[in-house]
Amino acid sequence: MVHENPLIGNSGLPHFDKIRPEHVRPAVDHVLQRCESLLQKLESDPQPEWNKLLVxxxxxxxELHNTWSPIQHLIGVKNSPELREAYEASLPQIVSFSLRLSQSRAVYVGLKNMKEQPSFPSLSEAQKRIVEHLLLNAKLSGIELxxxxxxRFNEISQKLSQLQTTYSNNVLDATKDFELIVKDKKDLAGIPANFLGMWAENYQTSRPGEKASAEAGPWxxxxxxxxxxxxxxxxxxxxxxxxxYRAYISRASSGKFDNTKNIYDILRLRRELARLLGYKTYAEVSLAMKMAGAVNSVDRLLEDLAKVSTHKAHEELQELRAFAQTLGLKGDLQNWDIYYYLEKMRQKKFDFTDDELRPYFPLxxxxxxxxxxxxxxxxxxxVARTDNFPRWHPDVSFYDVFDDRNQKIAGFYLDPYSRPAEKRGGAWMDSCLDRGQQDGQSVLPVAYLVCNGTPPVGNTPSLLSFDEVETLFHEFGHGLQHMLTRVDELEVAGINGIEWDAVELPSQFMENWCYQKSVIKNLTKHIQTGESLPDDLFRKIYEARTFNAANLMVRQLHFAMNDMELHHRFDPDGKVPVEEVSRRIAQKVCAIQPIPEDRSLCTFEHIFAGSYAAGYYSYKWAEVLSADAFSRFEEEGLDETTIARVGRDFRETVLALGGSQHPMDVxxxxxxxxxxxxxxxxHNGLTGS
Structure with a gap:
């Protein structure tokens, strides 16, 4: 029954405690029927006025978001064969309606007429941006075809959606398909005890009824x-x-989870789609709605950063080789040795380990x-919510956000821990509810903040690595831009409508606070002694910030250059395989070269299953913005009074304005x-290199 389906008719927090796979298809059928009816009514008389067209x-x-967004979210955090089947069965309908909406000629004509009205200049800047964005988006959605x-455009869009879902599922399934069972503790020499506990718990969870312990295994x-x-x-x-290492870099590249053909199919279809739209390449399509604007602007940024960092990366690797030999390494340094000897070198240089830091960072x-x-x-x-709010897992918490007048302005879910059996890897922020109006009622923004941090073991809370702390701050930056928006128009509220290469600005900005002593002192409390992080440990963390920075930089540049090459210059019907493209770029910019068996493109979800196709450069583009934004705090002072003053400016611009103005203006x-x-x-220690 429709009224008993938790995915239908709900405009508040989703009923995660009631949603089941069998609810998906009836709910999608219902909401699409409802939205089609609303669209037909709008198309019958598309008046070129804000309240009669855009509202x-x-x-x-x-309405579509309220039903489909919880389903998409559960696919990421509580995946199951039943849910996946229901999702994949409904996905073509969602894609079809999305195309129908973006390709509505009546709406398109209404928007064009609206832009030509004498009253158009009197609209707010946000409203004008929305009209212009929708017109360009309609063009990129095939409206003029x-x-x-x-x-053919619609057929390609459907196929791409299905291929990207298959690609992502293959990565998840291939990751789950591998396990290394260790029964002899000698094989785990050198590994801190907390990981032995996690791996013993992994073993026990995967084999109900069998026993395992951190001390005796199996792991x-x-x-x-x-x-x-x-x-x-x-x-x-x-x-x-x-x-x-070999298992990791070859995931989803052979057997039943092989993504190789999917890569070529995706690249071919994206190229064909671009040409249908009148562009030469998919990169040109992608950049039409980004801050960079053109491929040569992206190429220039990546090449300039490579010039600064590649030589330094080779110096870092040579230093690591020499160091590894002092510890008795026989033969050459191999790729599976890099993390190991980097950690040894980091410990010697800065005299601390992740294991030493974790007890100071209980979640x-x-x-x-x-x-x-x-x-x-x-x-x-x-403020943490203590009522019995609907959640998808017992580890999930919910928080309300209040302003300085104690008015509730937003909220967010936090899902902090790794669950490899059902939750995809990585960390992300997504929208649960967008700020604005619905049915005459104000809607407060609500975010999903999802991480894959180290889970608690027994009665010990989650003890985060420093990287996991940075990741948490990063996702909160995205969440803050979503939650602290002052814009009520859906299309540009929060992170909506922000050019993709600027959307990482607040997230990367927040990471900088992890290197401020007063902040870290307040974040830390040793799980046993209750002490905050000692000054000498903070100093080492701060100095370690630029450790191996050039190799980390060129790694990201390699990803970004791969992405741009594959979507702008590569011929998927040619004789050069994609992995050769990746190797050629690596030879140019990287010190650490991929081994012949490396098939990492088969797990590059950002560009083949996510939103970063011909946009991975955005991380570096936004890093320029975020580092420069934080440098204002450094220049004006990091005392509490100045932080509060400059912080309010950041809130009133970057966080409040969202997509309502061009990011360069913001x-x-x-x-x-x-x-x-x-x-x-x-910040990367590369000045003057």
């Missing part, structure tokens, strides 16, 4: 990142490091310190000038 469009988008061309190591990286960093067993304390920083910076208060309003790359190079 009904927003109603359609909100007719007959067979539009039919189950997986390719999930929080499980894989510790073994490569700390495991003395070189053969097992090699086995894990509850980190969250309290983060919330106090947000209060100082932006004048907001974060940045310039905050910084007083256009962005410069100097601060990024300085």
């Amino acid at each position: 009904p469009l927003e109603t359609i988008r909100r 007719e007959g067979a061309a539009q039919e 189950r190591v997986t390719l999930d990142f929080p499980s894989y990286i510790p073994f490569l960093k700390y495991g003395d067993s070189r053969p097992l490091r090699e086995k894990l 509850p304390r980190v969250l309290n310190g983060l919330f106090e920083l947000l209060h100082t910076l932006f004048g907001i208060k974060v 940045f310039t309003r905050f910084r007083g000038r256009p962005p410069r790359p100097d601060a990024l190079l300085k």
